[in-house]
Amino acid sequence: MTITFFLIRHAAHDNVGGYLAGRSSGVRLGEAGLAQAARLGARMTRECFDAIYASPRERTQETAFAIASASGGMAVEITEALDEVDFGTWSGNSFETLNSDPLWRQWNTIRSLTRTPGGENMLDVQRRVLSLMEELAVRHDEGAIVLVSHADVIKTAVSHVLGMPIDAWPRFDISPASITTVVSGTWGAKLLTLNEVIS
Template sequence: MTATIFLLRHAAHDNVGGFLAGRTPGINLGPDGLAQAKRLGQTMKRESFDALYASPRERTQQTARAVAEARGGMAVETAEALDEIDFGDWSGSTFEVLNAREDWQQWNSVRSLSQTPAGETMLDVQQRALGFLRPIISGADRRIALVSHADVIKAIVGHVLGLPIDSWQRFEISPASITTIVVGNWGGKLITLNEVTP
């Protein structure tokens, strides 16, 4: 059994980096983000995969639809396990406001010992993402694409590389990027990291 998994981060919404979108409803891609998602879809035409899954957030669904359309309209399956971290009442706050909060600083310093106001930890995020993947890729050769969020992708990559959960800041996952991993009976390996769509 060998599985190839393409981990795609959603395209950038209009104010990415300005505030913590989290699970705030109604965060859609603007014209630039939609164009970025379309370019990602064109880039992914070079790859073969038999299933496409996406987080339920609007920005991931829009990105996944662009990828699906580039492949002739394949189905997009929604996967709750690929959802953004549940940041609770941090969601929607600007980073200027968040950076003044001690609990936010703790979260970004030692995530292995921290949780969000909603009670979710990075280990929770990793466990739900891996729990979703295991049954999908077990027992057969598969090639699948997942459209998710930076920290979810980092949690998966960290596991494949055997990195501690606090290593999440050591690598970047950019909007509309492609990270590829291969998993077999021998374990997993990273093939590409943060391949940015031109």
């Protein structure tokens, strides 16, 4: 049994890098993000895959629908296991505001031992995404699956595959509309591509 996972970060919303969108509702792709998602969809037509799963956030669904549309109108299944980190009360705050919060600074130093206010720590996130991947590997047996999610969620999966601690997250990037490819089987898992950027 061998299965390929295309781990895709959503395209950029208009204020990416300006504030922590988190699980805030109504964060959608703007004109530039929609164009980026369309280019990503065109890129994914070079791949064969059996299913598309996406986080419940609007920006991930819009990205997933662009891929589905380019690939013949495949259905998109929404799953909470791919949802953004639950940042609790931090969601919606500007990074300028967050940088004055000692807990935010601690979160960015040692995420494995820090819980967001009213939310998750990164080990929680890693458990849910790996559980989903294990479940999908059994459900789909052979083939390939697209998972459209968020940067930190994808980083937890990559860290696991590479045998890196969860706190190694700053050592690599997961850019908007990027593709990271993982192959998994009874023999284990390996990383084929990391952060292929669709400009």
